[in-house]
Amino acid sequence: MPDPTQHIAVTLKALRQARGWSLARTAEATGVSKAMLGQIERGESSPTVATLWKIAGGLEGSFSAFLAEPAAAPSAEPQAVLSDSAGMHMRVLIPFDPRWRLEMFAIDLEPGACSESSPHGVGVVEHVIVIEGALEVAEAGRWQTASAGDVLQLDAAQTHAYRNPHEARARFHNLVHYPAGE
Numbered sequence: 001m002p003d004p005t006q007h008i009a010v011t012l013k014a015l016r017q018a019r020g021w022s023l024a025r026t027a028e029a030t031g032v033s034k035a036m037l038g039q040i041e042r043g044e045s046s047p048t049v050a051t052l053w054k055i056a057g058g059l060e061g062s063f064s065a066f067l068a069e070p071a072a073a074p075s076a077e078p079q080a081v082l083s084d085s086a087g088m089h090m091r092v093l094i095p096f097d098p099r100w101r102l103e104m105f106a107i108d109l110e111p112g113a114c115s116e117s118s119p120h121g122v123g124v125v126e127h128v129i130v131i132e133g134a135l136e137v138a139e140a141g142r143w144q145t146a147s148a149g150d151v152l153q154l155d156a157a158q159t160h161a162y163r164n165p166h167e168a169r170a171r172f173h174n175l176v177h178y179p180a181g182e
């Protein structure tokens, strides 16, 4: 599986420079420290999923842009997997498509995994489509359980979280919708 660290580094630098933002200005907009942003941009450190969401949100970009090249259609090529210490493994299934303003991920949660996410942005909605096992999802602190075959809709403009309290791996597809731009 390709390591996403370098692609994340290059993408962060390109998006930041396209805005003409310093690291300090980017730190202010994303809530991620200047030191951490510098490490990520130099390819010295791979962010957690939660940190990368903060960066994508602050730069008003899609999350998938950090893991995959934009493609006309989903591809069968092996995609980079972003894994973090929360026990979350994330892979792009559908890169952000500006026509429909959506992207889709396959996410694995290890047994005991818990990942908390800050709000992604006003109007961002997620569908959590459970493929394997069972997991719990919180929206604004309220937990709901979902098992294989279930679909939950999540207001991602709120603080939200995903956890797997079970002994078996949980896998879900995460369909993320972004509101129409100006």
Ligand code: MN
Pocket (backbone or CB within 6 Å): 117, 120, 126, 156, 160
């Ligand atoms: Mn989320």
